[in-house]
Amino acid sequence: MKSKKFSAVAFFVLLAVAIPLMIFLLRTQKKATILEQPRNFALIRPGETIDEIVRKAARVVPTASQAAWQEREAIAFIHFGINTFTNREWGEGSENPALFNPATFDARQWARVIKEAGLKMIILTAKHHDGFCLWPTAFTDHSVKSSPWRGGKGDVVAETAAACREFGLALGIYLSPWDRHEPSYGDSPRYNEHFRAQLRELLTNYGRLDEVWFDGACGEGPSGKRQEYDWASYFQVVRELQPQAVIFGMGPDVRWVGTESGYGRETEWSVVPLNLRNLEGLAAAPGPFPLDGHFVPGDLTGPDLGSREKIAPARTLAWYPAETDVSIRPGWFYHPDQDDKVKTPGTLVDIYYSSAGRNGVLLLNIPPDTRGLIHDNDAAALSGMRSILDETFRVDLAAGSVVRASSESRAHPPAFIIDGDPETYWTAEDGVESARIEFDFPAAKTFDRARLEEYFRIGQRVEKFSLEAWDGQAWRVFAQGTTIGAKRLLRFAPVTAARIRLVLEQSRTNPTLAAFGLYQSSKREESR
Numbered sequence: 081m082k083s084k085k086f087s088a089v090a091f092f093v094l095l096a097v098a099i100p101l102m103i104f105l106l107r108t109q110k111k112a113t114i115l116e117q118p119r120n121f122a123l124i125r126p127g128e129t130i131d132e133i134v135r136k137a138a139r140v141v142p143t144a145s146q147a148a149w150q151e152r153e154a155i156a157f158i159h160f161g162i163n164t165f166t167n168r169e170w171g172e173g174s175e176n177p178a179l180f181n182p183a184t185f186d187a188r189q190w191a192r193v194i195k196e197a198g199l200k201m202i203i204l205t206a207k208h209h210d211g212f213c214l215w216p217t218a219f220t221d222h223s224v225k226s227s228p229w230r231g232g233k234g235d236v237v238a239e240t241a242a243a244c245r246e247f248g249l250a251l252g253i254y255l256s257p258w259d260r261h262e263p264s265y266g267d268s269p270r271y272n273e274h275f276r277a278q279l280r281e282l283l284t285n286y287g288r289l290d291e292v293w294f295d296g297a298c299g300e301g302p303s304g305k306r307q308e309y310d311w312a313s314y315f316q317v318v319r320e321l322q323p324q325a326v327i328f329g330m331g332p333d334v335r336w337v338g339t340e341s342g343y344g345r346e347t348e349w350s351v352v353p354l355n356l357r358n359l360e361g362l363a364a365a366p367g368p369f370p371l372d373g374h375f376v377p378g379d380l381t382g383p384d385l386g387s388r389e390k391i392a393p394a395r396t397l398a399w400y401p402a403e404t405d406v407s408i409r410p411g412w413f414y415h416p417d418q419d420d421k422v423k424t425p426g427t428l429v430d431i432y433y434s435s436a437g438r439n440g441v442l443l444l445n446i447p448p449d450t451r452g453l454i455h456d457n458d459a460a461a462l463s464g465m466r467s468i469l470d471e472t473f474r475v476d477l478a479a480g481s482v483v484r485a486s487s488e489s490r491a492h493p494p495a496f497i498i499d500g501d502p503e504t505y506w507t508a509e510d511g512v513e514s515a516r517i518e519f520d521f522p523a524a525k526t527f528d529r530a531r532l533e534e535y536f537r538i539g540q541r542v543e544k545f546s547l548e549a550w551d552g553q554a555w556r557v558f559a560q561g562t563t564i565g566a567k568r569l570l571r572f573a574p575v576t577a578a579r580i581r582l583v584l585e586q587s588r589t590n591p592t593l594a595a596f597g598l599y600q601s602s603k604r605e606e607s608r
Contacts, residue, residue, distance in 0.1 A: 118538065120146065120399040121354075121371055123363055130392050137391055138539045138588035140351045142399045143368065146333055147537055149291065149326045150350075150401060150566045152200035152250065153436040157405065157445035158190065159205050160236070162212040163413040164450055171210025173260030177226035180212070182452025185229070187236070190446075191243035193454045197462035198469065199444065203252035203293055204240050206282055211261030215285075219277050222261045241286040252291030252325070253282050257309050258298055266301015272310040276317055283321035292318050294330040296377060315372045323368070328403060332371040335400050337440060338381030342406030342431035344438040347562040349386025350401040350540050353394035354378075362396070371398060388543075401566075404435035407445035408458050414447040422457045425464025429605055432469065439540075439565030464604075471602035477527050478598040481519040487512045489590075497596045505535035505594040512590050517582045519596075524578040526600060530559060530570040532582075533595040540565050543586040549577035564593075571601070 120143050122136040142150065163171050165179040194202060207213045213223035214236035224234050237253070244251040257275060264270040283289060294314065300306050311330055318327055326333035335352075337344050356362060356374040365373065380400070384390055391397060408428070409418045423431075428444070435442035446462070449455050478498055485494040487508040494517055496504035508515045534542060542564045548555040559572045580598075584591045 119370065121362070122397045123359065124395050124397065130388060133391055133394070133397075134388060134588045137351050137386075137397050138541050140397055140399050141537060141539050142350070142401070143333070145290075145324050145326050146399060146401065148324075149334060150441060150536070152441060153567065154199050154432065154442040154444065155201035155203065155250075155252070155291075156194045156197075156199045157203050157205075157254075157407075157412075157443050158240070159208070159407075159412040159414075159445055159447045160452075161205055161208050161214060161413070162210055163208060164448070167415055169411055169413055171208065171212065171260065173209075173211045173222075173262075175210060175212065177212065177222060177224070178228060180224060180227040181229045182448070182450060185234075185236070185239070185452025187239040187243035188246065189453050190240070190448065191247040191249055193459045193462060194446065195247045195249060197466050199249075201250035201252055201290060202240060202244055203254055203291055203443070204237060205254045205256075206237055207256050207259070207278070208254075209256050209258045209260055209297055211256075211259040213278070215282065217278055217281055219274060219281075220262065237282065237286055245287065250290040251286070251288070252293060253286075253289055254293040254295075255279060255282060256297065257294060257314075257330075258307075260299065263302055266303040266305040266307050268305075268308040268310075271301070271307055272313065275309075276313060279314060279317050280321065283317065289322045289325045291328055291334075292322065292325050292331070293328045296330050311375075311377060312373065315369075315375075319369055319372065330377040332369075332375040332398070332400070334403050334441075335380050337402040337404040337435075340405055340407070342404055342442065342444070343434040344402055344404045344440040345383065345385075346438065347384070347387070348402055348439040348565060349563060350399055350439065350536070350565055351391075351397050352380060352385045352400050353391055354396050354398045354400065356396050356398075359395060402440040403443050404438075404440040405443040405445065406431055406435075407447070408461060409445075409447065412445055412447060414449045414455070416449075419455060419457055422455075422461050425461055425468055426605060428461060428465035429468050432465070433569045433571060437567060437569030439563055439567065468602045468604050472529060472599055472605065473531075473597075476597040476599065477521075477525045478519055478596055481521050484518045484520075486516040487590075492592075497593050500595075502533075502594060505592050507535075507592040508584075508587075508590040510590055513587045515584045515587075515591060517584070517593070517596075519580050519582075521578045524576050525598070526574055526576040527598040528572055528574045528601050529599040530572075531595065531597040531599070532561075532564045532568045532570075532593065533566060534564045535592040535594040536566045538592065539588075541588045542584055542591050543588060545585055546583045547572075548581050548583060549575050550579040550581075551577070555581065574600075 118139045118141040162175045216225040225232050259265050328334045362374050483494040489507045492507045494506045497506050547559040558575045559570045
């Protein structure tokens, strides 16, 4: 009887200890699982090996907004404002609003030309450094409401937003933090409040926005004091009002490629080291934007940002892809003496290959003239660019080939590479970091362009690859590359073959490929 009582007591004591312990372990495991889930950043612990760091880099993934932005691949910038009428690039802030009067302004013409060029978004300079606002803001008279245009009742932002909706384009807003007109500029707390108020107007009154563009230009205010921008508070306004929008430049979503030439790096990593504040709190940061409270704007314009050598000493890695900007003219605003200096269709195609074709997004500036229209020369160049690209990429010569891979996951066979579905992809087996994929054609084909796309939504992995053709006796290399990412376009001398292979020589964990294509270029590509 005594032993039975002891056993019962022991059982309940054991139960009392075991249940809380099990709950603790389950919570700990759940928390660990959450932290191990792919996110748009990774923390590097002291002492981790380069192999461990590389595997972490491979698991960093884009947010839904970053992925949607990347898939647009080519978008438009519209620099338009008081500078259009003063024939300047940077205004002083003292310009008379009466100068702004685009007599035949038509945002629908902008949207039509841009849509026909194949660009997917318009980013409008709602306010440049001169402080002149293209919408009737309640916080300054230095705006369209003080101009003769539309009798002072006009709103460039509203008309642009309506045109984008009509033509199925996304809309983005450029709002310059530097304001050479605003008297409070340089009085940092006052001006930051002013800037947030204008940002709220733009993010509240014009429907959906998909990109908010901040540059870092900064000067002294009328007080002689240099303005200190409160970036974190600007981010909060964007996340509150337009959570689907990516923040460019001085924000944590999209970075500047580093030049204004339109040419990105041959090796372009979307996963790069970032210097963040308060790393202790980052690991458990809640919500969809964990980097916002830790992000510190900085210079990421060097030739190598994400190689193994660059990530080895990093404390944090983040998905931070490149936007590659360039103007169709020498200037960013319209100048009549540049009407004969518009980039040719061939040059624009070359830029496309070197931006969207190098794991970036092309941001092509198209400045409307004093009429408020995209000039005929610019429209013709854009149309020519689109025609050349359509002619080159209309027929995929890899379609219908027989595809074999040296390694494959059961759920992701190599046939998915050529099925035309962006949501399917091939991947090698776990632990396999190099692979060969062969394509056999029914008959020999001639081609001089190739397209490769990783399934980047689960990470960027490929570090080095080559393309080879079988000449009847041996494999011959005809093209090589390093990173692939969202899209890699290759140009090479014409190749005629009935059998080729893609050799993925080095990858950060098992490589993936969502798409592969071969093409014959338009003969007009060479005319620049």
